[in-house]
Amino acid sequence: MTSTASPVETETASQRARRARIISATLALASRGGFEAVQMREVAERSEVALGTLYRYFPSKIHLLVSAMGSEVERLSGRLQKRQAPGGTRAERVSFVLERSTRSLQRDPLLTEAMVRAMMAADASVAREVSAIRQGMSDLIVQAMRDGGEPQENDVEIAAILQDVWFARQIAWLGGRIEAADVWRDIHQAIVLVVHD
Amino acid sequence: MTSTASPVETETASQRARRARIISATLALASRGGFEAVQMREVAERSEVALGTLYRYFPSKIHLLVSAMGSEVERLSGRLQKRQAPGGTRAERVSFVLERSTRSLQRDPLLTEAMVRAMMAADASVAREVSAIRQGMSDLIVQAMRDGGEPQENDVEIAAILQDVWFARQIAWLGGRIEAADVWRDIHQAIVLVVHD
DNA sequence: CCAGAAACAGGAACGTGTTCTAGTATGACA
DNA sequence: TGTCATACTAGAACACGTTCCTGTTTCTGG
Incomplete structure (x- = not known):
C-alpha cells in the first residue's frame, strides 16, 4: 500500500541494482512501444528478475511507470535548475521552462505516452x-x-493551473484529439492568459 | 474505428432499445462500484445482450463509458441551458455553471470515477x-x-483552460491526492484567476 | 414467400495484469 | 557454524477485456 513509505531505506547494493535494472528495462520498453509494450513479464525477463520479485519492488504496472516518470522528471528538473531561466518577464521564463519540458518529453513520444497514461x-x-x-x-x-x-x-x-493544462494537453494529444504541435501552442496560450507581471 | 460516424443512423426500434438498456446497465453498475465494477460480461448479462453484441454496439469498455458520460453530460447540459446563469460578472456566472456541474457529478462519486477514468x-x-x-x-x-x-x-x-483544470482536479480527487471538497475550491480559484470582466 | 445478408446468442479462447505456490538462496544473528 | 526469517526464482493459476467461432434469428430485396 505505502510502497516507498516506511521501508527505512535499507536496501542492499544488489537490491538497488535490481531496482535500477527494472526501471531501465521499463524505460527501454516504453520508449520502444509505449504503455502497452511495458508488459510485466517482459520487464521481469529483461531485468533478470522473477515476476514475483518485480511485484515486490513495484506493486503494479502503474507504480512502475510512475516511478519511471519520477526518475525522468528528476533528471529533467536537475538539468533545468542548473541555471536561472532566461527571459525578462514571468511569462517568458515560465514559457522557457515549460517549452523545454514539453519538447524534452515529445522527443520520445511513446515513453511519454506510457508515463502520462500511468499518471492519469x-x-x-x-x-x-x-x-x-x-x-x-x-x-x-x-x-x-x-x-x-x-x-x-x-x-x-x-503553477497548479499550468500543470493541469500541461497534463490535459498531453492527454488530448495522446488521445488523438490534437496534434503534437498544438500541445505547446495551447500551453503557451494558457501561460499568456494566466501569468501576469 | 469510426463507431458513430457513418452508419447513417438507421437503427431499428429494438436496436435503440438495446443501446438504451446497455447504457442503463452501465450507469447502474458504475454507480454501484465505479470503473472496475463495469465488467463487460456483467453489462451484457444485465442488458440481456450477448457479449459479442455488446461489442458490436460499443467496441470497447472505454467507448461504453465515454458514451455513458456523453448521455449524462447531455442531460446536465440540457438542464443548465434552460435558463441563463445568474450572476452579475462573468466569473460569477461561470462559477454557477461549474459548481452545479461539479456538485452534480460528485453526488455520484463512483459513477463519476468510472466516466472520468474512461475519458482519460x-x-x-x-x-x-x-x-x-x-x-x-x-x-x-x-x-x-x-x-x-x-x-x-x-x-x-x-473555457478550454477551465475544462482542463476541471478534469485534472477530478483526477486528483479520484487519485486520492485531494479531498472532494478541495475539488471545487481549486476550480473556483482557477476561475477567479482566469476569468476577467 | 424465398434467399441471402446482417444481426444476435451462447460460449470458448486468448492476452496481459495480478496473485499464489513450492522450492531455493541469502543474509542476520545466536 | 547452524538456524531461521526474508528475499528470490520459476511457473502455475486467476480475472477481466477482447476476439473468435458456430448456430440461430431477424431483416431486406426480389
Missing part, C-alpha cells in the same frame, strides 16, 4: 509518488516565475 | 466522442461567460 490512471495507492512528481514540476514553474522578480501571491495556484 | 484513458479511436463531450462543456462555459455581456476575444481558450 494512478489511484490512491500511488498518491504519494504522483504528488511528489507534481511537487517537483510545481517547484520548477514557481521558481521560473520568481527568478529575478519578487514572489506574487498566487504563484503556487497559477 | 480514451485513445484515438474515441477521439470523436471525447471531443463532442468537451465541445458540449465548452459551449456551456462560454455561454455562461457571455450571458448578458459582450463576447471577449479569448472566451474559448479560457
Whole structure:
C-alpha cells in the first residue's frame, strides 16, 4: 500500500541494482512501444528478475511507470535548475521552462505516452509518488516565475493551473484529439492568459 | 474505428432499445462500484445482450463509458441551458455553471470515477466522442461567460483552460491526492484567476 | 414467400495484469 | 557454524477485456 513509505531505506547494493535494472528495462520498453509494450513479464525477463520479485519492488504496472516518470522528471528538473531561466518577464521564463519540458518529453513520444497514461490512471495507492512528481514540476514553474522578480501571491495556484493544462494537453494529444504541435501552442496560450507581471 | 460516424443512423426500434438498456446497465453498475465494477460480461448479462453484441454496439469498455458520460453530460447540459446563469460578472456566472456541474457529478462519486477514468484513458479511436463531450462543456462555459455581456476575444481558450483544470482536479480527487471538497475550491480559484470582466 | 445478408446468442479462447505456490538462496544473528 | 526469517526464482493459476467461432434469428430485396 505505502510502497516507498516506511521501508527505512535499507536496501542492499544488489537490491538497488535490481531496482535500477527494472526501471531501465521499463524505460527501454516504453520508449520502444509505449504503455502497452511495458508488459510485466517482459520487464521481469529483461531485468533478470522473477515476476514475483518485480511485484515486490513495484506493486503494479502503474507504480512502475510512475516511478519511471519520477526518475525522468528528476533528471529533467536537475538539468533545468542548473541555471536561472532566461527571459525578462514571468511569462517568458515560465514559457522557457515549460517549452523545454514539453519538447524534452515529445522527443520520445511513446515513453511519454506510457508515463502520462500511468499518471492519469494512478489511484490512491500511488498518491504519494504522483504528488511528489507534481511537487517537483510545481517547484520548477514557481521558481521560473520568481527568478529575478519578487514572489506574487498566487504563484503556487497559477503553477497548479499550468500543470493541469500541461497534463490535459498531453492527454488530448495522446488521445488523438490534437496534434503534437498544438500541445505547446495551447500551453503557451494558457501561460499568456494566466501569468501576469 | 469510426463507431458513430457513418452508419447513417438507421437503427431499428429494438436496436435503440438495446443501446438504451446497455447504457442503463452501465450507469447502474458504475454507480454501484465505479470503473472496475463495469465488467463487460456483467453489462451484457444485465442488458440481456450477448457479449459479442455488446461489442458490436460499443467496441470497447472505454467507448461504453465515454458514451455513458456523453448521455449524462447531455442531460446536465440540457438542464443548465434552460435558463441563463445568474450572476452579475462573468466569473460569477461561470462559477454557477461549474459548481452545479461539479456538485452534480460528485453526488455520484463512483459513477463519476468510472466516466472520468474512461475519458482519460480514451485513445484515438474515441477521439470523436471525447471531443463532442468537451465541445458540449465548452459551449456551456462560454455561454455562461457571455450571458448578458459582450463576447471577449479569448472566451474559448479560457473555457478550454477551465475544462482542463476541471478534469485534472477530478483526477486528483479520484487519485486520492485531494479531498472532494478541495475539488471545487481549486476550480473556483482557477476561475477567479482566469476569468476577467 | 424465398434467399441471402446482417444481426444476435451462447460460449470458448486468448492476452496481459495480478496473485499464489513450492522450492531455493541469502543474509542476520545466536 | 547452524538456524531461521526474508528475499528470490520459476511457473502455475486467476480475472477481466477482447476476439473468435458456430448456430440461430431477424431483416431486406426480389
